[in-house]
Amino acid sequence: MTELDRRQDRSPVPQDWTYAPAPEARDIVSLRGRYGHFIGGEWVEAAETYTTIAPRDEEPLAEIGEGTEQDVERAVAAARGAFEDGWSALPGSERAKYLFRIARILQERAREFAVLESLNGGKPIKESRDVDLPLAAAHFFYYAGWADKLEYAFPNRQPRPVGVAGQIIPWNFPLLMLAWKIAPALACGNTVVLKPAETTPLTALLFCDVLRQAELPAGVVNIVTGDGRTGAAIVDHEGIDKIAFTGSTEVGKAIQRRLAGTGKKLTLELGGKAANIVFDDSALDQAVEGIVNGIYFNQGHVCCAGSRLFAQESIVEPLVEKLKRRLETLRVGDPLDKNTDVGAINSRMQLDKIEELVQAGRDEGAEIYQPPCTLPEKGYWFAPTVFTNVAQSYRIAQEEIFGPVLSVLTFRTPDEAVEKANNTPFGLSAGVWTEKGSRILWMAQRMRAGVVWANTFNRFDPSSPFGGYKESGFGREGGRHGLEPYLEFDA
Numbered sequence: 001m002t003e004l005d006r007r008q009d010r011s012p013v014p015q016d017w018t019y020a021p022a023p024e025a026r027d028i029v030s031l032r033g034r035y036g037h038f039i040g041g042e043w044v045e046a047a048e049t050y051t052t053i054a055p056r057d058e059e060p061l062a063e064i065g066e067g068t069e070q071d072v073e074r075a076v077a078a079a080r081g082a083f084e085d086g087w088s089a090l091p092g093s094e095r096a097k098y099l100f101r102i103a104r105i106l107q108e109r110a111r112e113f114a115v116l117e118s119l120n121g122g123k124p125i126k127e128s129r130d131v132d133l134p135l136a137a138a139h140f141f142y143y144a145g146w147a148d149k150l151e152y153a154f155p156n157r158q159p160r161p162v163g164v165a166g167q168i169i170p171w172n173f174p175l176l177m178l179a180w181k182i183a184p185a186l187a188c189g190n191t192v193v194l195k196p197a198e199t200t201p202l203t204a205l206l207f208c209d210v211l212r213q214a215e216l217p218a219g220v221v222n223i224v225t226g227d228g229r230t231g232a233a234i235v236d237h238e239g240i241d242k243i244a245f246t247g248s249t250e251v252g253k254a255i256q257r258r259l260a261g262t263g264k265k266l267t268l269e270l271g272g273k274a275a276n277i278v279f280d281d282s283a284l285d286q287a288v289e290g291i292v293n294g295i296y297f298n299q300g301h302v303c304c305a306g307s308r309l310f311a312q313e314s315i316v317e318p319l320v321e322k323l324k325r326r327l328e329t330l331r332v333g334d335p336l337d338k339n340t341d342v343g344a345i346n347s348r349m350q351l352d353k354i355e356e357l358v359q360a361g362r363d364e365g366a367e368i369y370q371p372p373c374t375l376p377e378k379g380y381w382f383a384p385t386v387f388t389n390v391a392q393s394y395r396i397a398q399e400e401i402f403g404p405v406l407s408v409l410t411f412r413t414p415d416e417a418v419e420k421a422n423n424t425p426f427g428l429s430a431g432v433w434t435e436k437g438s439r440i441l442w443m444a445q446r447m448r449a450g451v452v453w454a455n456t457f458n459r460f461d462p463s464s465p466f467g468g469y470k471e472s473g474f475g476r477e478g479g480r481h482g483l484e485p486y487l488e489f490d491a
């Protein structure tokens with residue numbers, strides 16, 4: 001007799017809250033065995049290829065082109081041709097029609113894109129379905145709206161397009177970062193050569209299909225795949241007028257050095273080590289949800305992740321206790337399962353980096369907590385992790401881990417919170433949890449961070465500019481600010 005049966009006199013209480021498997025069907029995605037580059041509206045064969053895999057089980061998915069200098073040369077020529085051959089002179093209202101079409105097609109094909117994003121990148125399907133895809137479509141809708149209003153966005157300044165934009169994006173939000181880059185560039189009348197990250201090229205390649213469906217003129221968007229060498233060839237190409245880069249601070253710095261004196265425009269969106277600051281008057285249970293969303297969303301592969309939790313000393317114990325209890329309910333596993341909260345780590349390389357920094361945390365004397373969870377045998381996995389007893393000087397409090405690892409630090413006064421939160425070379429985002437509106441404003445003014453969230457975290461909207469201070473980069477994406485890097489002004 002089960003426990004449930006024995007309690008006949010009371011309402012039934014299940015003894016086991018384990019979820020049954022709820023896998024999303026993947027047959028909506030049809031992959032080709034081999035992909036070339038998308039140049040001038042055509043697929044161009046790649047001379048050399050590498051294999052892209054699914055990080056959940058290392059299954060090979062497709063052969064991907066390793067872009068050479070010649071491929072980049074062809075792509076830049078195609079982009080230049082399309083720029084001069086009408087795209088830049090098209091009325092904004094006409095450009096807008098293409099962007100609206102792209103947005104609608106992304107919505108129509110959202111499930112296909114979401115499944116592919118989770119398969120190739122490892123993020124939970126509920127995130128790619130509910131966050132990446134809606135936001136990517138929203139970006140195209142939003143910038144479609146600006147395309148014929150540039151003169152109102154910048155009155156009396158006679159905005160005109162920059163020319164050919166080289167865009168290099170990372171693997172944590174592959175399609176969303178593509179949308180952040182391509183939508184404003186096209187709205188402003190530029191053409192594009194974009195390189196997706198080497199581990200996650202598939203949604204960018206599927207996007208080429210959307211471009212054809214939308215009948216975007218050939219050469220306006222060109223996609224060249226490959227690793228850092230392909231990226232470097234884009235950065236160095238003389239025919240490129242503007243570089244937009246999202247990725248590591250190390251590569252961002254190298255790009256800035258290379259471009260110094262060339263006259264090419266540059267925006268950099270780099271790493272972060274955000275402070276999530278919880279005051280003793282905040283709603284603790286809501287704060288716990290915000291902390292979890294801040295650091296375990298997308299396995300912590302988020303440049304603005306709330307990786308440093310600052311808890312006011314009077315509440316650190318109950319807060320950490322609640323947090324640990326919450327972590328026990330996180331479901332780690334198959335990215336394609338609809339109940340999964342934390343998916344696979346994107347690559348072997350990233351897993352190695354996380355493991356190295358977590359080991360450094362142990363060695364330096366921090367106390368580690370990981371909830372009991374069984375990780376799949378194949379693929380790349382890391383359990384949600386919390387470090388307490390962390391000193392400001394530890395590597396886990398200073399360096400970007402880019403994984404599901406939280407460092408808990410404490411403070412006593414608002415001034416101390418500000419000082420400690422700003423004690424970092426980065427400055428992308430911050431979170432403040434308090435009941436007092438005045439304190440929110442006081443803190444927001446003092447945080448050296450591009451975005452400050454109040455009583456929430458990791459909220460995005462295409463109309464809201466995003467970008468960094470200090471080593472987190474410069475330039476803004478999103479909002480009216482996001483148009484500026486793609487425009488020249490006569491006045």
Ligand code: NAI
Binds near residue numbers: 168172229235249302
């Ligand atoms: P990465 O900066 O090497 O890669 C980002 C993009 O830049 C990729 O498309 C890559 O192919 C390209 N790239 C690499 N070297 C290049 C070069 N010399 N010239 C032009 N393009 C180049 O980042 P990686 O190695 O994938 O990750 C390392 C660390 O960087 C992560 O552990 C994380 O801490 C951070 N990162 C931050 C991101 C963010 O959103 N801010 C995104 C990805 C990584």
Ligand code: MG
Binds near residue numbers: 228248251
């Ligand atoms: Mg790298």
